[in-house]
Amino acid sequence: MTYVIEGKKDSWQVVLGLEVHAQISSKSKLFSVASTNWGSDPNTQVELVDCGMPGALPVINEYCVDQAVLTGLSLNAEIKKMSIFDRKNYFYPDLPQGYQISQFEHPIVGRGHINIEVEGKVKKIGITRLHLEQDAGKSLHDQDIKNSYIDLNRSGCALMEIVSEPDLSSPIEAAEYVKKLRSILRYIGSCDGNMEKGNLRADVNVSVKREGEKLGTRCEIKNVNSIKFIQQAIEFEAKRQVNIIENGEKIIQETRLFDPNKCETRSMRSKEESHDYRYFPDPDLPPLIISDEKVNSLKEQLPELPDKKKDRFIREFNLSSYDAEVIVNDQGTANFFEKLVKGRDSKVVTNWITGEVFSYLKKINKDIKNSGIAPEKIGSLIDLIVDEKISNRQAKEVFEEYMESSDDASIFIEKKGLVQLSDQSEIYKIIDKVLSDNPKMIDDYKNGKDKLFGFFIGQVMKISKGKANPKLVNELLVKRLKE
């Protein structure tokens, strides 16, 4: 379904392009040996380049180059044999060199694409380019009334800027695009994708137009750092633009900031002042040459990426497209699934992962990989259900407790006294007791009051304290009542 904004006069479409900044998961910075650890004391991870000392020179980190190439390959993009680092000149206190080393005309990665799925439909989103650049430091504005404080620990960390074509046309698509990108980055390990830490953030270009019209003037919303905010920012900004145009005014191309508290975007005039970055090739850095051997050896390192894995899961395990998407989104989950599904029913396994396991992970605030949960832990529990040793409901009720315990599933349910009652004669005993206690109702049932069947089941379950195998109770009760 097309995303449309109904204005006072017309219907409007949204055109979106994203510039995603992904911090490379390297140990040291792009051009310096300083550590990239997060959360250290201010200005303790700073080498000469990172604080722009006189005579400091940049030396490139090969790991970062490799990650950019790997990312390019996984975005189905062209890897440039030669790329060039440029200086992007502007003054800002957290930019100690007075320029950012970036790539302008000749980025390391050229055109590519990724697929996203929205409402069951696959859409191809073009990637314009990917380039390497230095991150800036951090300015803290609320420590002091008169001053700002500068921490350069982040200064010089390696970023990949991934620019999309203006192929996105709704907040949901933008969200799916970022999710997919994040999923890919995490698969290959080039970026941890942590948006809270700012390791993944997006500049969102928004413009609106009537159907059939050419692209409108765009505004850029800087540094949006959650998927929810990306959606909210787009919704607000698109409506704002529609209102302006319908009031007969023009959109001014500018940089805007999203305020999550007020859920609105506002102009960043300070950044507007002088938009003349005077890019030129950095004379401290020779051109970056990527050999075919390097590309080929990195290709071999590429894991099976989400799209391929999804197709395979659908094929091999008969998953629905939706379930497959959910399972492959995180590589840890996909690996977990593959181990767990061995010799088990894929539908049951999927339901358990996306249900109980996910909500448990959410509660303990971990992802499946670092949670340390062994697939067998879940598997042995599922097996007990399938073997009718325990009911699904019972399993769900004690799931959290089971996860906390170190016991094997069968021992755990035994200790809990949860073993399902599947002994026919035992169940018959209970059934007979229920029936003999309620002779009147048997007559009513036999005279057509079908509903009473449920009542009998309920009574049996109650007496068995929920342990009786419901399927068996059902079967045996039918038999008895026919007698």
Next chain:
Amino acid sequence: MSIDNSTVKKVAKLARIEINEEEETTLITELNNILGWVDELKQVNTDSVEPMLSVFNESMQMREDKAESNFENSQILDNSPESNSGFFVVPKVVE
């Protein structure tokens, strides 16, 4: 090619250099002279000439990804005109 007041002002602002009126007047003359002089390059035919980014024609040396800590916070801040609690301090930045 001619540089006027507003160009000099604009360029000085881009370069973050405060210039007074007297300097501005001198700079207009000087910059016009210099740019007029370098303008003679326009006569050089450079069709199909590749720009020379560097005389250095060896491949770029790459570094292994190893983190080091060579400097203390105190060294990094030692030369700074104003610092506090490990931070560099500047007049408030308005965003």
Next chain:
Amino acid sequence: MNDFENLSISSAIEGLANKNFTSLELTEFFIKKIEKNKDLNCFITSTFDKAIEMAKISDQKIKENETRPLEGIPIGMKDLFCTNGVRTTAGSKILENFIPFYESTVSNNLWDSGAIMLGKTNMDEFAMGSANTTSFFGNVKNPLGLKVNKELVPGGSSGGSASAVSSGLCLGSTGSDTGGSIRQPASFCGLVGLKPTYGRCSRFGMIAFASSLDQAGPITKTVEDSALMLQAMVSFDKRDSTSSRQSIPDFSDFKKLSIKGKRIGIPKEYMIDGLNSDIKKIWDSGISWFKREGAEILEISLPHTKSALPTYYIIAPAEASANLARYDGIRYGFRHNADDLNDLYQKTRGFGFGKEVKRRLMIGTYVLSAGYYDAYYLKALKVRKLISQDFEDAFQKCDLILTPTTPNVAFAIGEKQTNPIEMYLNDVLTVPASLAGLPAISVPSGFNSEKLPIGLQLIGKPFDEISVLAAGAVIEESRGF
């Protein structure tokens, strides 16, 4: 006490080895001499205590027969090289109080070779100048001028280094050459100045002016000294991405290299208008000396020579405009009082930089700005290619190129100040080799009628410093003084 004023590095090494004198004696001699000659203004910062300490260590090493190549040799260090714990200013107010906590590779190499630091030599602010008249720490005087009762410039930007060696305040000194800043002052002060191939000396810790051109080199009294110092200065440095991995030869091998049969090119385009007639005469003499030594002399053409200077005055300021953006009064250096951030930037830089630096930053900013990049900067990069190509073509025909170093001898302080271009024209003969990154030496070759020195320049193929030195030695042997 011995008079060490005219001592060369090579004879000092010999004297030290023969125990004719100690490094401490040498060092104390130069310390006294520097103090007596403060009016020359060669040093911005002196490091006498450090020098004495280093000299004592050297004497110990000599005693223990652990002598390193430049053991106990007192030198001047251009104030462009960051020295750990020693104020480094680049001749600028904006770095007036800057004390690095790291050491440049070139200076580090020299200390590792046993050289002794007497102090940091004066220079044009951020190496921008050809007369050493743009330093925040004042003009440097050319000692040779005092002999003819004139206040002459020592040349620039390595003016303090050249003046110090020339007046016998140290045995040798480091310089940096972006468009002629080693060769031109060497020529003005009657010294040997060598700019090696771009990439030979690491730029790490050397305060940048124009990164694609900056190259460190020695200023010495003799060609042999030049080779000795160069050997100590060069290294492959993994902290500089433009540091060359070419193998480093033994530069003293220049002594074994005969110039006989070598082809010396004489570029007709260097016969410029305004070339001083005395200089022209010395150039001719130079040609005859090489002929006498059995070299083949041939006229060559470097057709884009005329474009070199304008090209340089686009590229160098453009790079400088970014290289000098870090001087903002936030992390080090001079900071002007200010109400807000923008004020801080503009006042710090407005008051912290001198006139010439501001002029070049303005040009550099302008030629990179939107709408002018292609017409100026990109055009200059293309012409640079043509200039470099000229040399490549020429070196198909010849092994070395012989030219004058400067169009004029040392001029009076205050001269050539009315129009910046007048000053820029000093570099017209040195800039082309800089743009092409080639090794080039200036060797004292004669005098004008006033007894002011004239230098000839030899330009070599990339990484062929040995031939350049060998040809320089021919001049030294032939000139008759």
